[in-house]
Amino acid sequence: MPKDFVYLADIDPTIRQDMRYAGSNNFTGKPVPGYDAAECVLVREAAEALKRVQEAVRANGYTLKVYDCYRPARAVAAFVDWAKEPDDPEAKMIYYPNLPKSALFPDYIAPRSGHSRGATVDLTLAPLGEDPNDLPATQSCTAPQGSTAPDGSLAMGTSFDCFDGKSTKFASNITAEQNANRIMLEDAMQAQGFKGYEMEWWHFTLGNEPFPDTIFDFPILPRR
Template sequence: MRSIAALLVLFLTACASHQTSAPTVSPATTPEEADLVDLRTLVPDIDLDIRYAGANNFTGAPVDGYDAPKCYLLRPAAEALAAIERGLRDDHLRLRLYDCYRPVRAVRRFVEWAHAPEDGRTKAAYYPSFDKPDLLGDYISPTSGHSRGATVDLDLLECDDTGVSCTPLDMGTHFDFFDTLANTESRKATDAQRANRHRLRDAMQAGGFRDYKMEWWHFTLDPAPSPGVAFDIPVR
């Protein structure tokens, strides 16, 4: 009995060691105080399509905390992403950013939206296989790595020789499509679509980012520069 009890204690201790505690929210009130860098100060012409600053997202409305369509990241993440972008351009490829740093208040808004009654406006486009409450957990969480300033959601564009005309590669789903089809290795995607996902993943991993296998577009700098701290500074 004692040996069983000892094993149980070890098991519970191991489980506890793998739990991720909620981050501390920084008292910083400006990007400068937090060392959040506007990515366009490093790459002035990087392609930005910041979805939560407008209505083209799963909530169907601009999201709290996004007052401008800008991409802020902690300096190490911003510099790493800028280096990836510069390297891709040699192969006539570019990144398109959908989301970068995400204020804590925006994460709260997502949770509120998931608990609100269904109005059906965005279900077919973003979560056809789920009811809103079922998105809580795997897709919508009370905390987000984005709020720590080193996570990005992005796409890969293929450009002509001039670099002016660029088209997104076929990834099989659009950004924020909540379905197993968006899993990087989904067998529901075609071989060509998975190859495009791998092309994006390989470029990001080579630049120091790790992927999130449930969402082909989601990457976090590894190691994260500030894993225990989140920010609630509006994007302006």
Template sequence: MKKTILLIFSILFLVSFQKKDTLPNGFSYVDNKLPTIITEIRYHSKDNFVGKKIDGYEKSICILTNEAIAALDKIQKELITKNLGLKIYDGYRPQQAVNEFVRWARVLNDTIMKQKYYPNVKKKNLFRDGYIASKSGHSRGSTVDVTLVNFETGEELDMGSPWDFFGKESWVKNPNLTPKQKKNRQTLQKIMNKHGFRSYSKEWWHFTLKNEPYPKTYFNFPVK
């Protein structure tokens, strides 16, 4: 009887392990490779600009291409020497999630998260202003949304605006920052650029690997 129970548990463990690590070639789970990096996948929660869990985010877990992970590894190791670290809000994003963003953006009266995420931007202008698009670099697997944290406490550094905040406050070159906020943004930009990522001018947290392995492929496998 005991042998049968042990065998069942062994099979269940093996199935669970294989399921967790079954990804398209070239992709890996960030927490498996970089356990010192904090992840907070907001699209698996209601705390995002839509106000609900987003299609395709079946687990609160971060997936990226191996090349992006290798670059983040170098960044994290350098940051640790300064008692800093990375926190990831989003990595690979399935196309189905992007499609949901597009559908949501067209329903102009659905504004339950406006005050927190886009108080000064009209929802009808989100496409025009470049905050929502039908394709996202995240779906290619080498784009990541990150901030800096104190490595010992995990506390986020003050960047002058929250993650995913739509507005000029989040622009990389926003002039209305305190000296500390400006320094924190510059620290993030400098180290990400140094290790092969390019930034997006309207989102201080958004970075894409310059030599991404799938520059023209938009994946749609779920985050699970």
């Protein structure tokens, strides 16, 4: 791991980690190449900025919950390969119920990802307290949500990695409560220099990222 990168758990162990691509609870249905440990790795600047976000949201009774951080380039290539494979009916029902698989490339699955620069993170907010991490997805990502999402995080209108128009930042087909939760997350992240992505409410990149033109491919290994 390059010296400029850190494990988020070493910077702020209170931030919850539900690293989906290190296991089978993701749209590919299996661990993704390069994810040899369920750990969030980021450039130090992004990890320290997340620590400040966490301090702010914890004061209001919430915690950050990260799903993906640095993403090795080999994982991005595996996603592209997956996008070219025939449809898996179960994956379609859960992750892209309203789109053909051909429509996922390149808006949702691209040949290059900002995650591979080390300053992009996928995350949400969850109430402080019990957390049912890494529950397997069993229903459509666009299914109606109550006050919380199926994984215990705040209801945002869709679950993570929902390839659907309902996931866009300004979606109109979500409830007022879900929209308020999205705004709360966006405001907290923007206050510490992160910028959102219009297609995915969970996706944020540090504005002043240290490696804006560098793609990394080192594997994510267990902390020592």
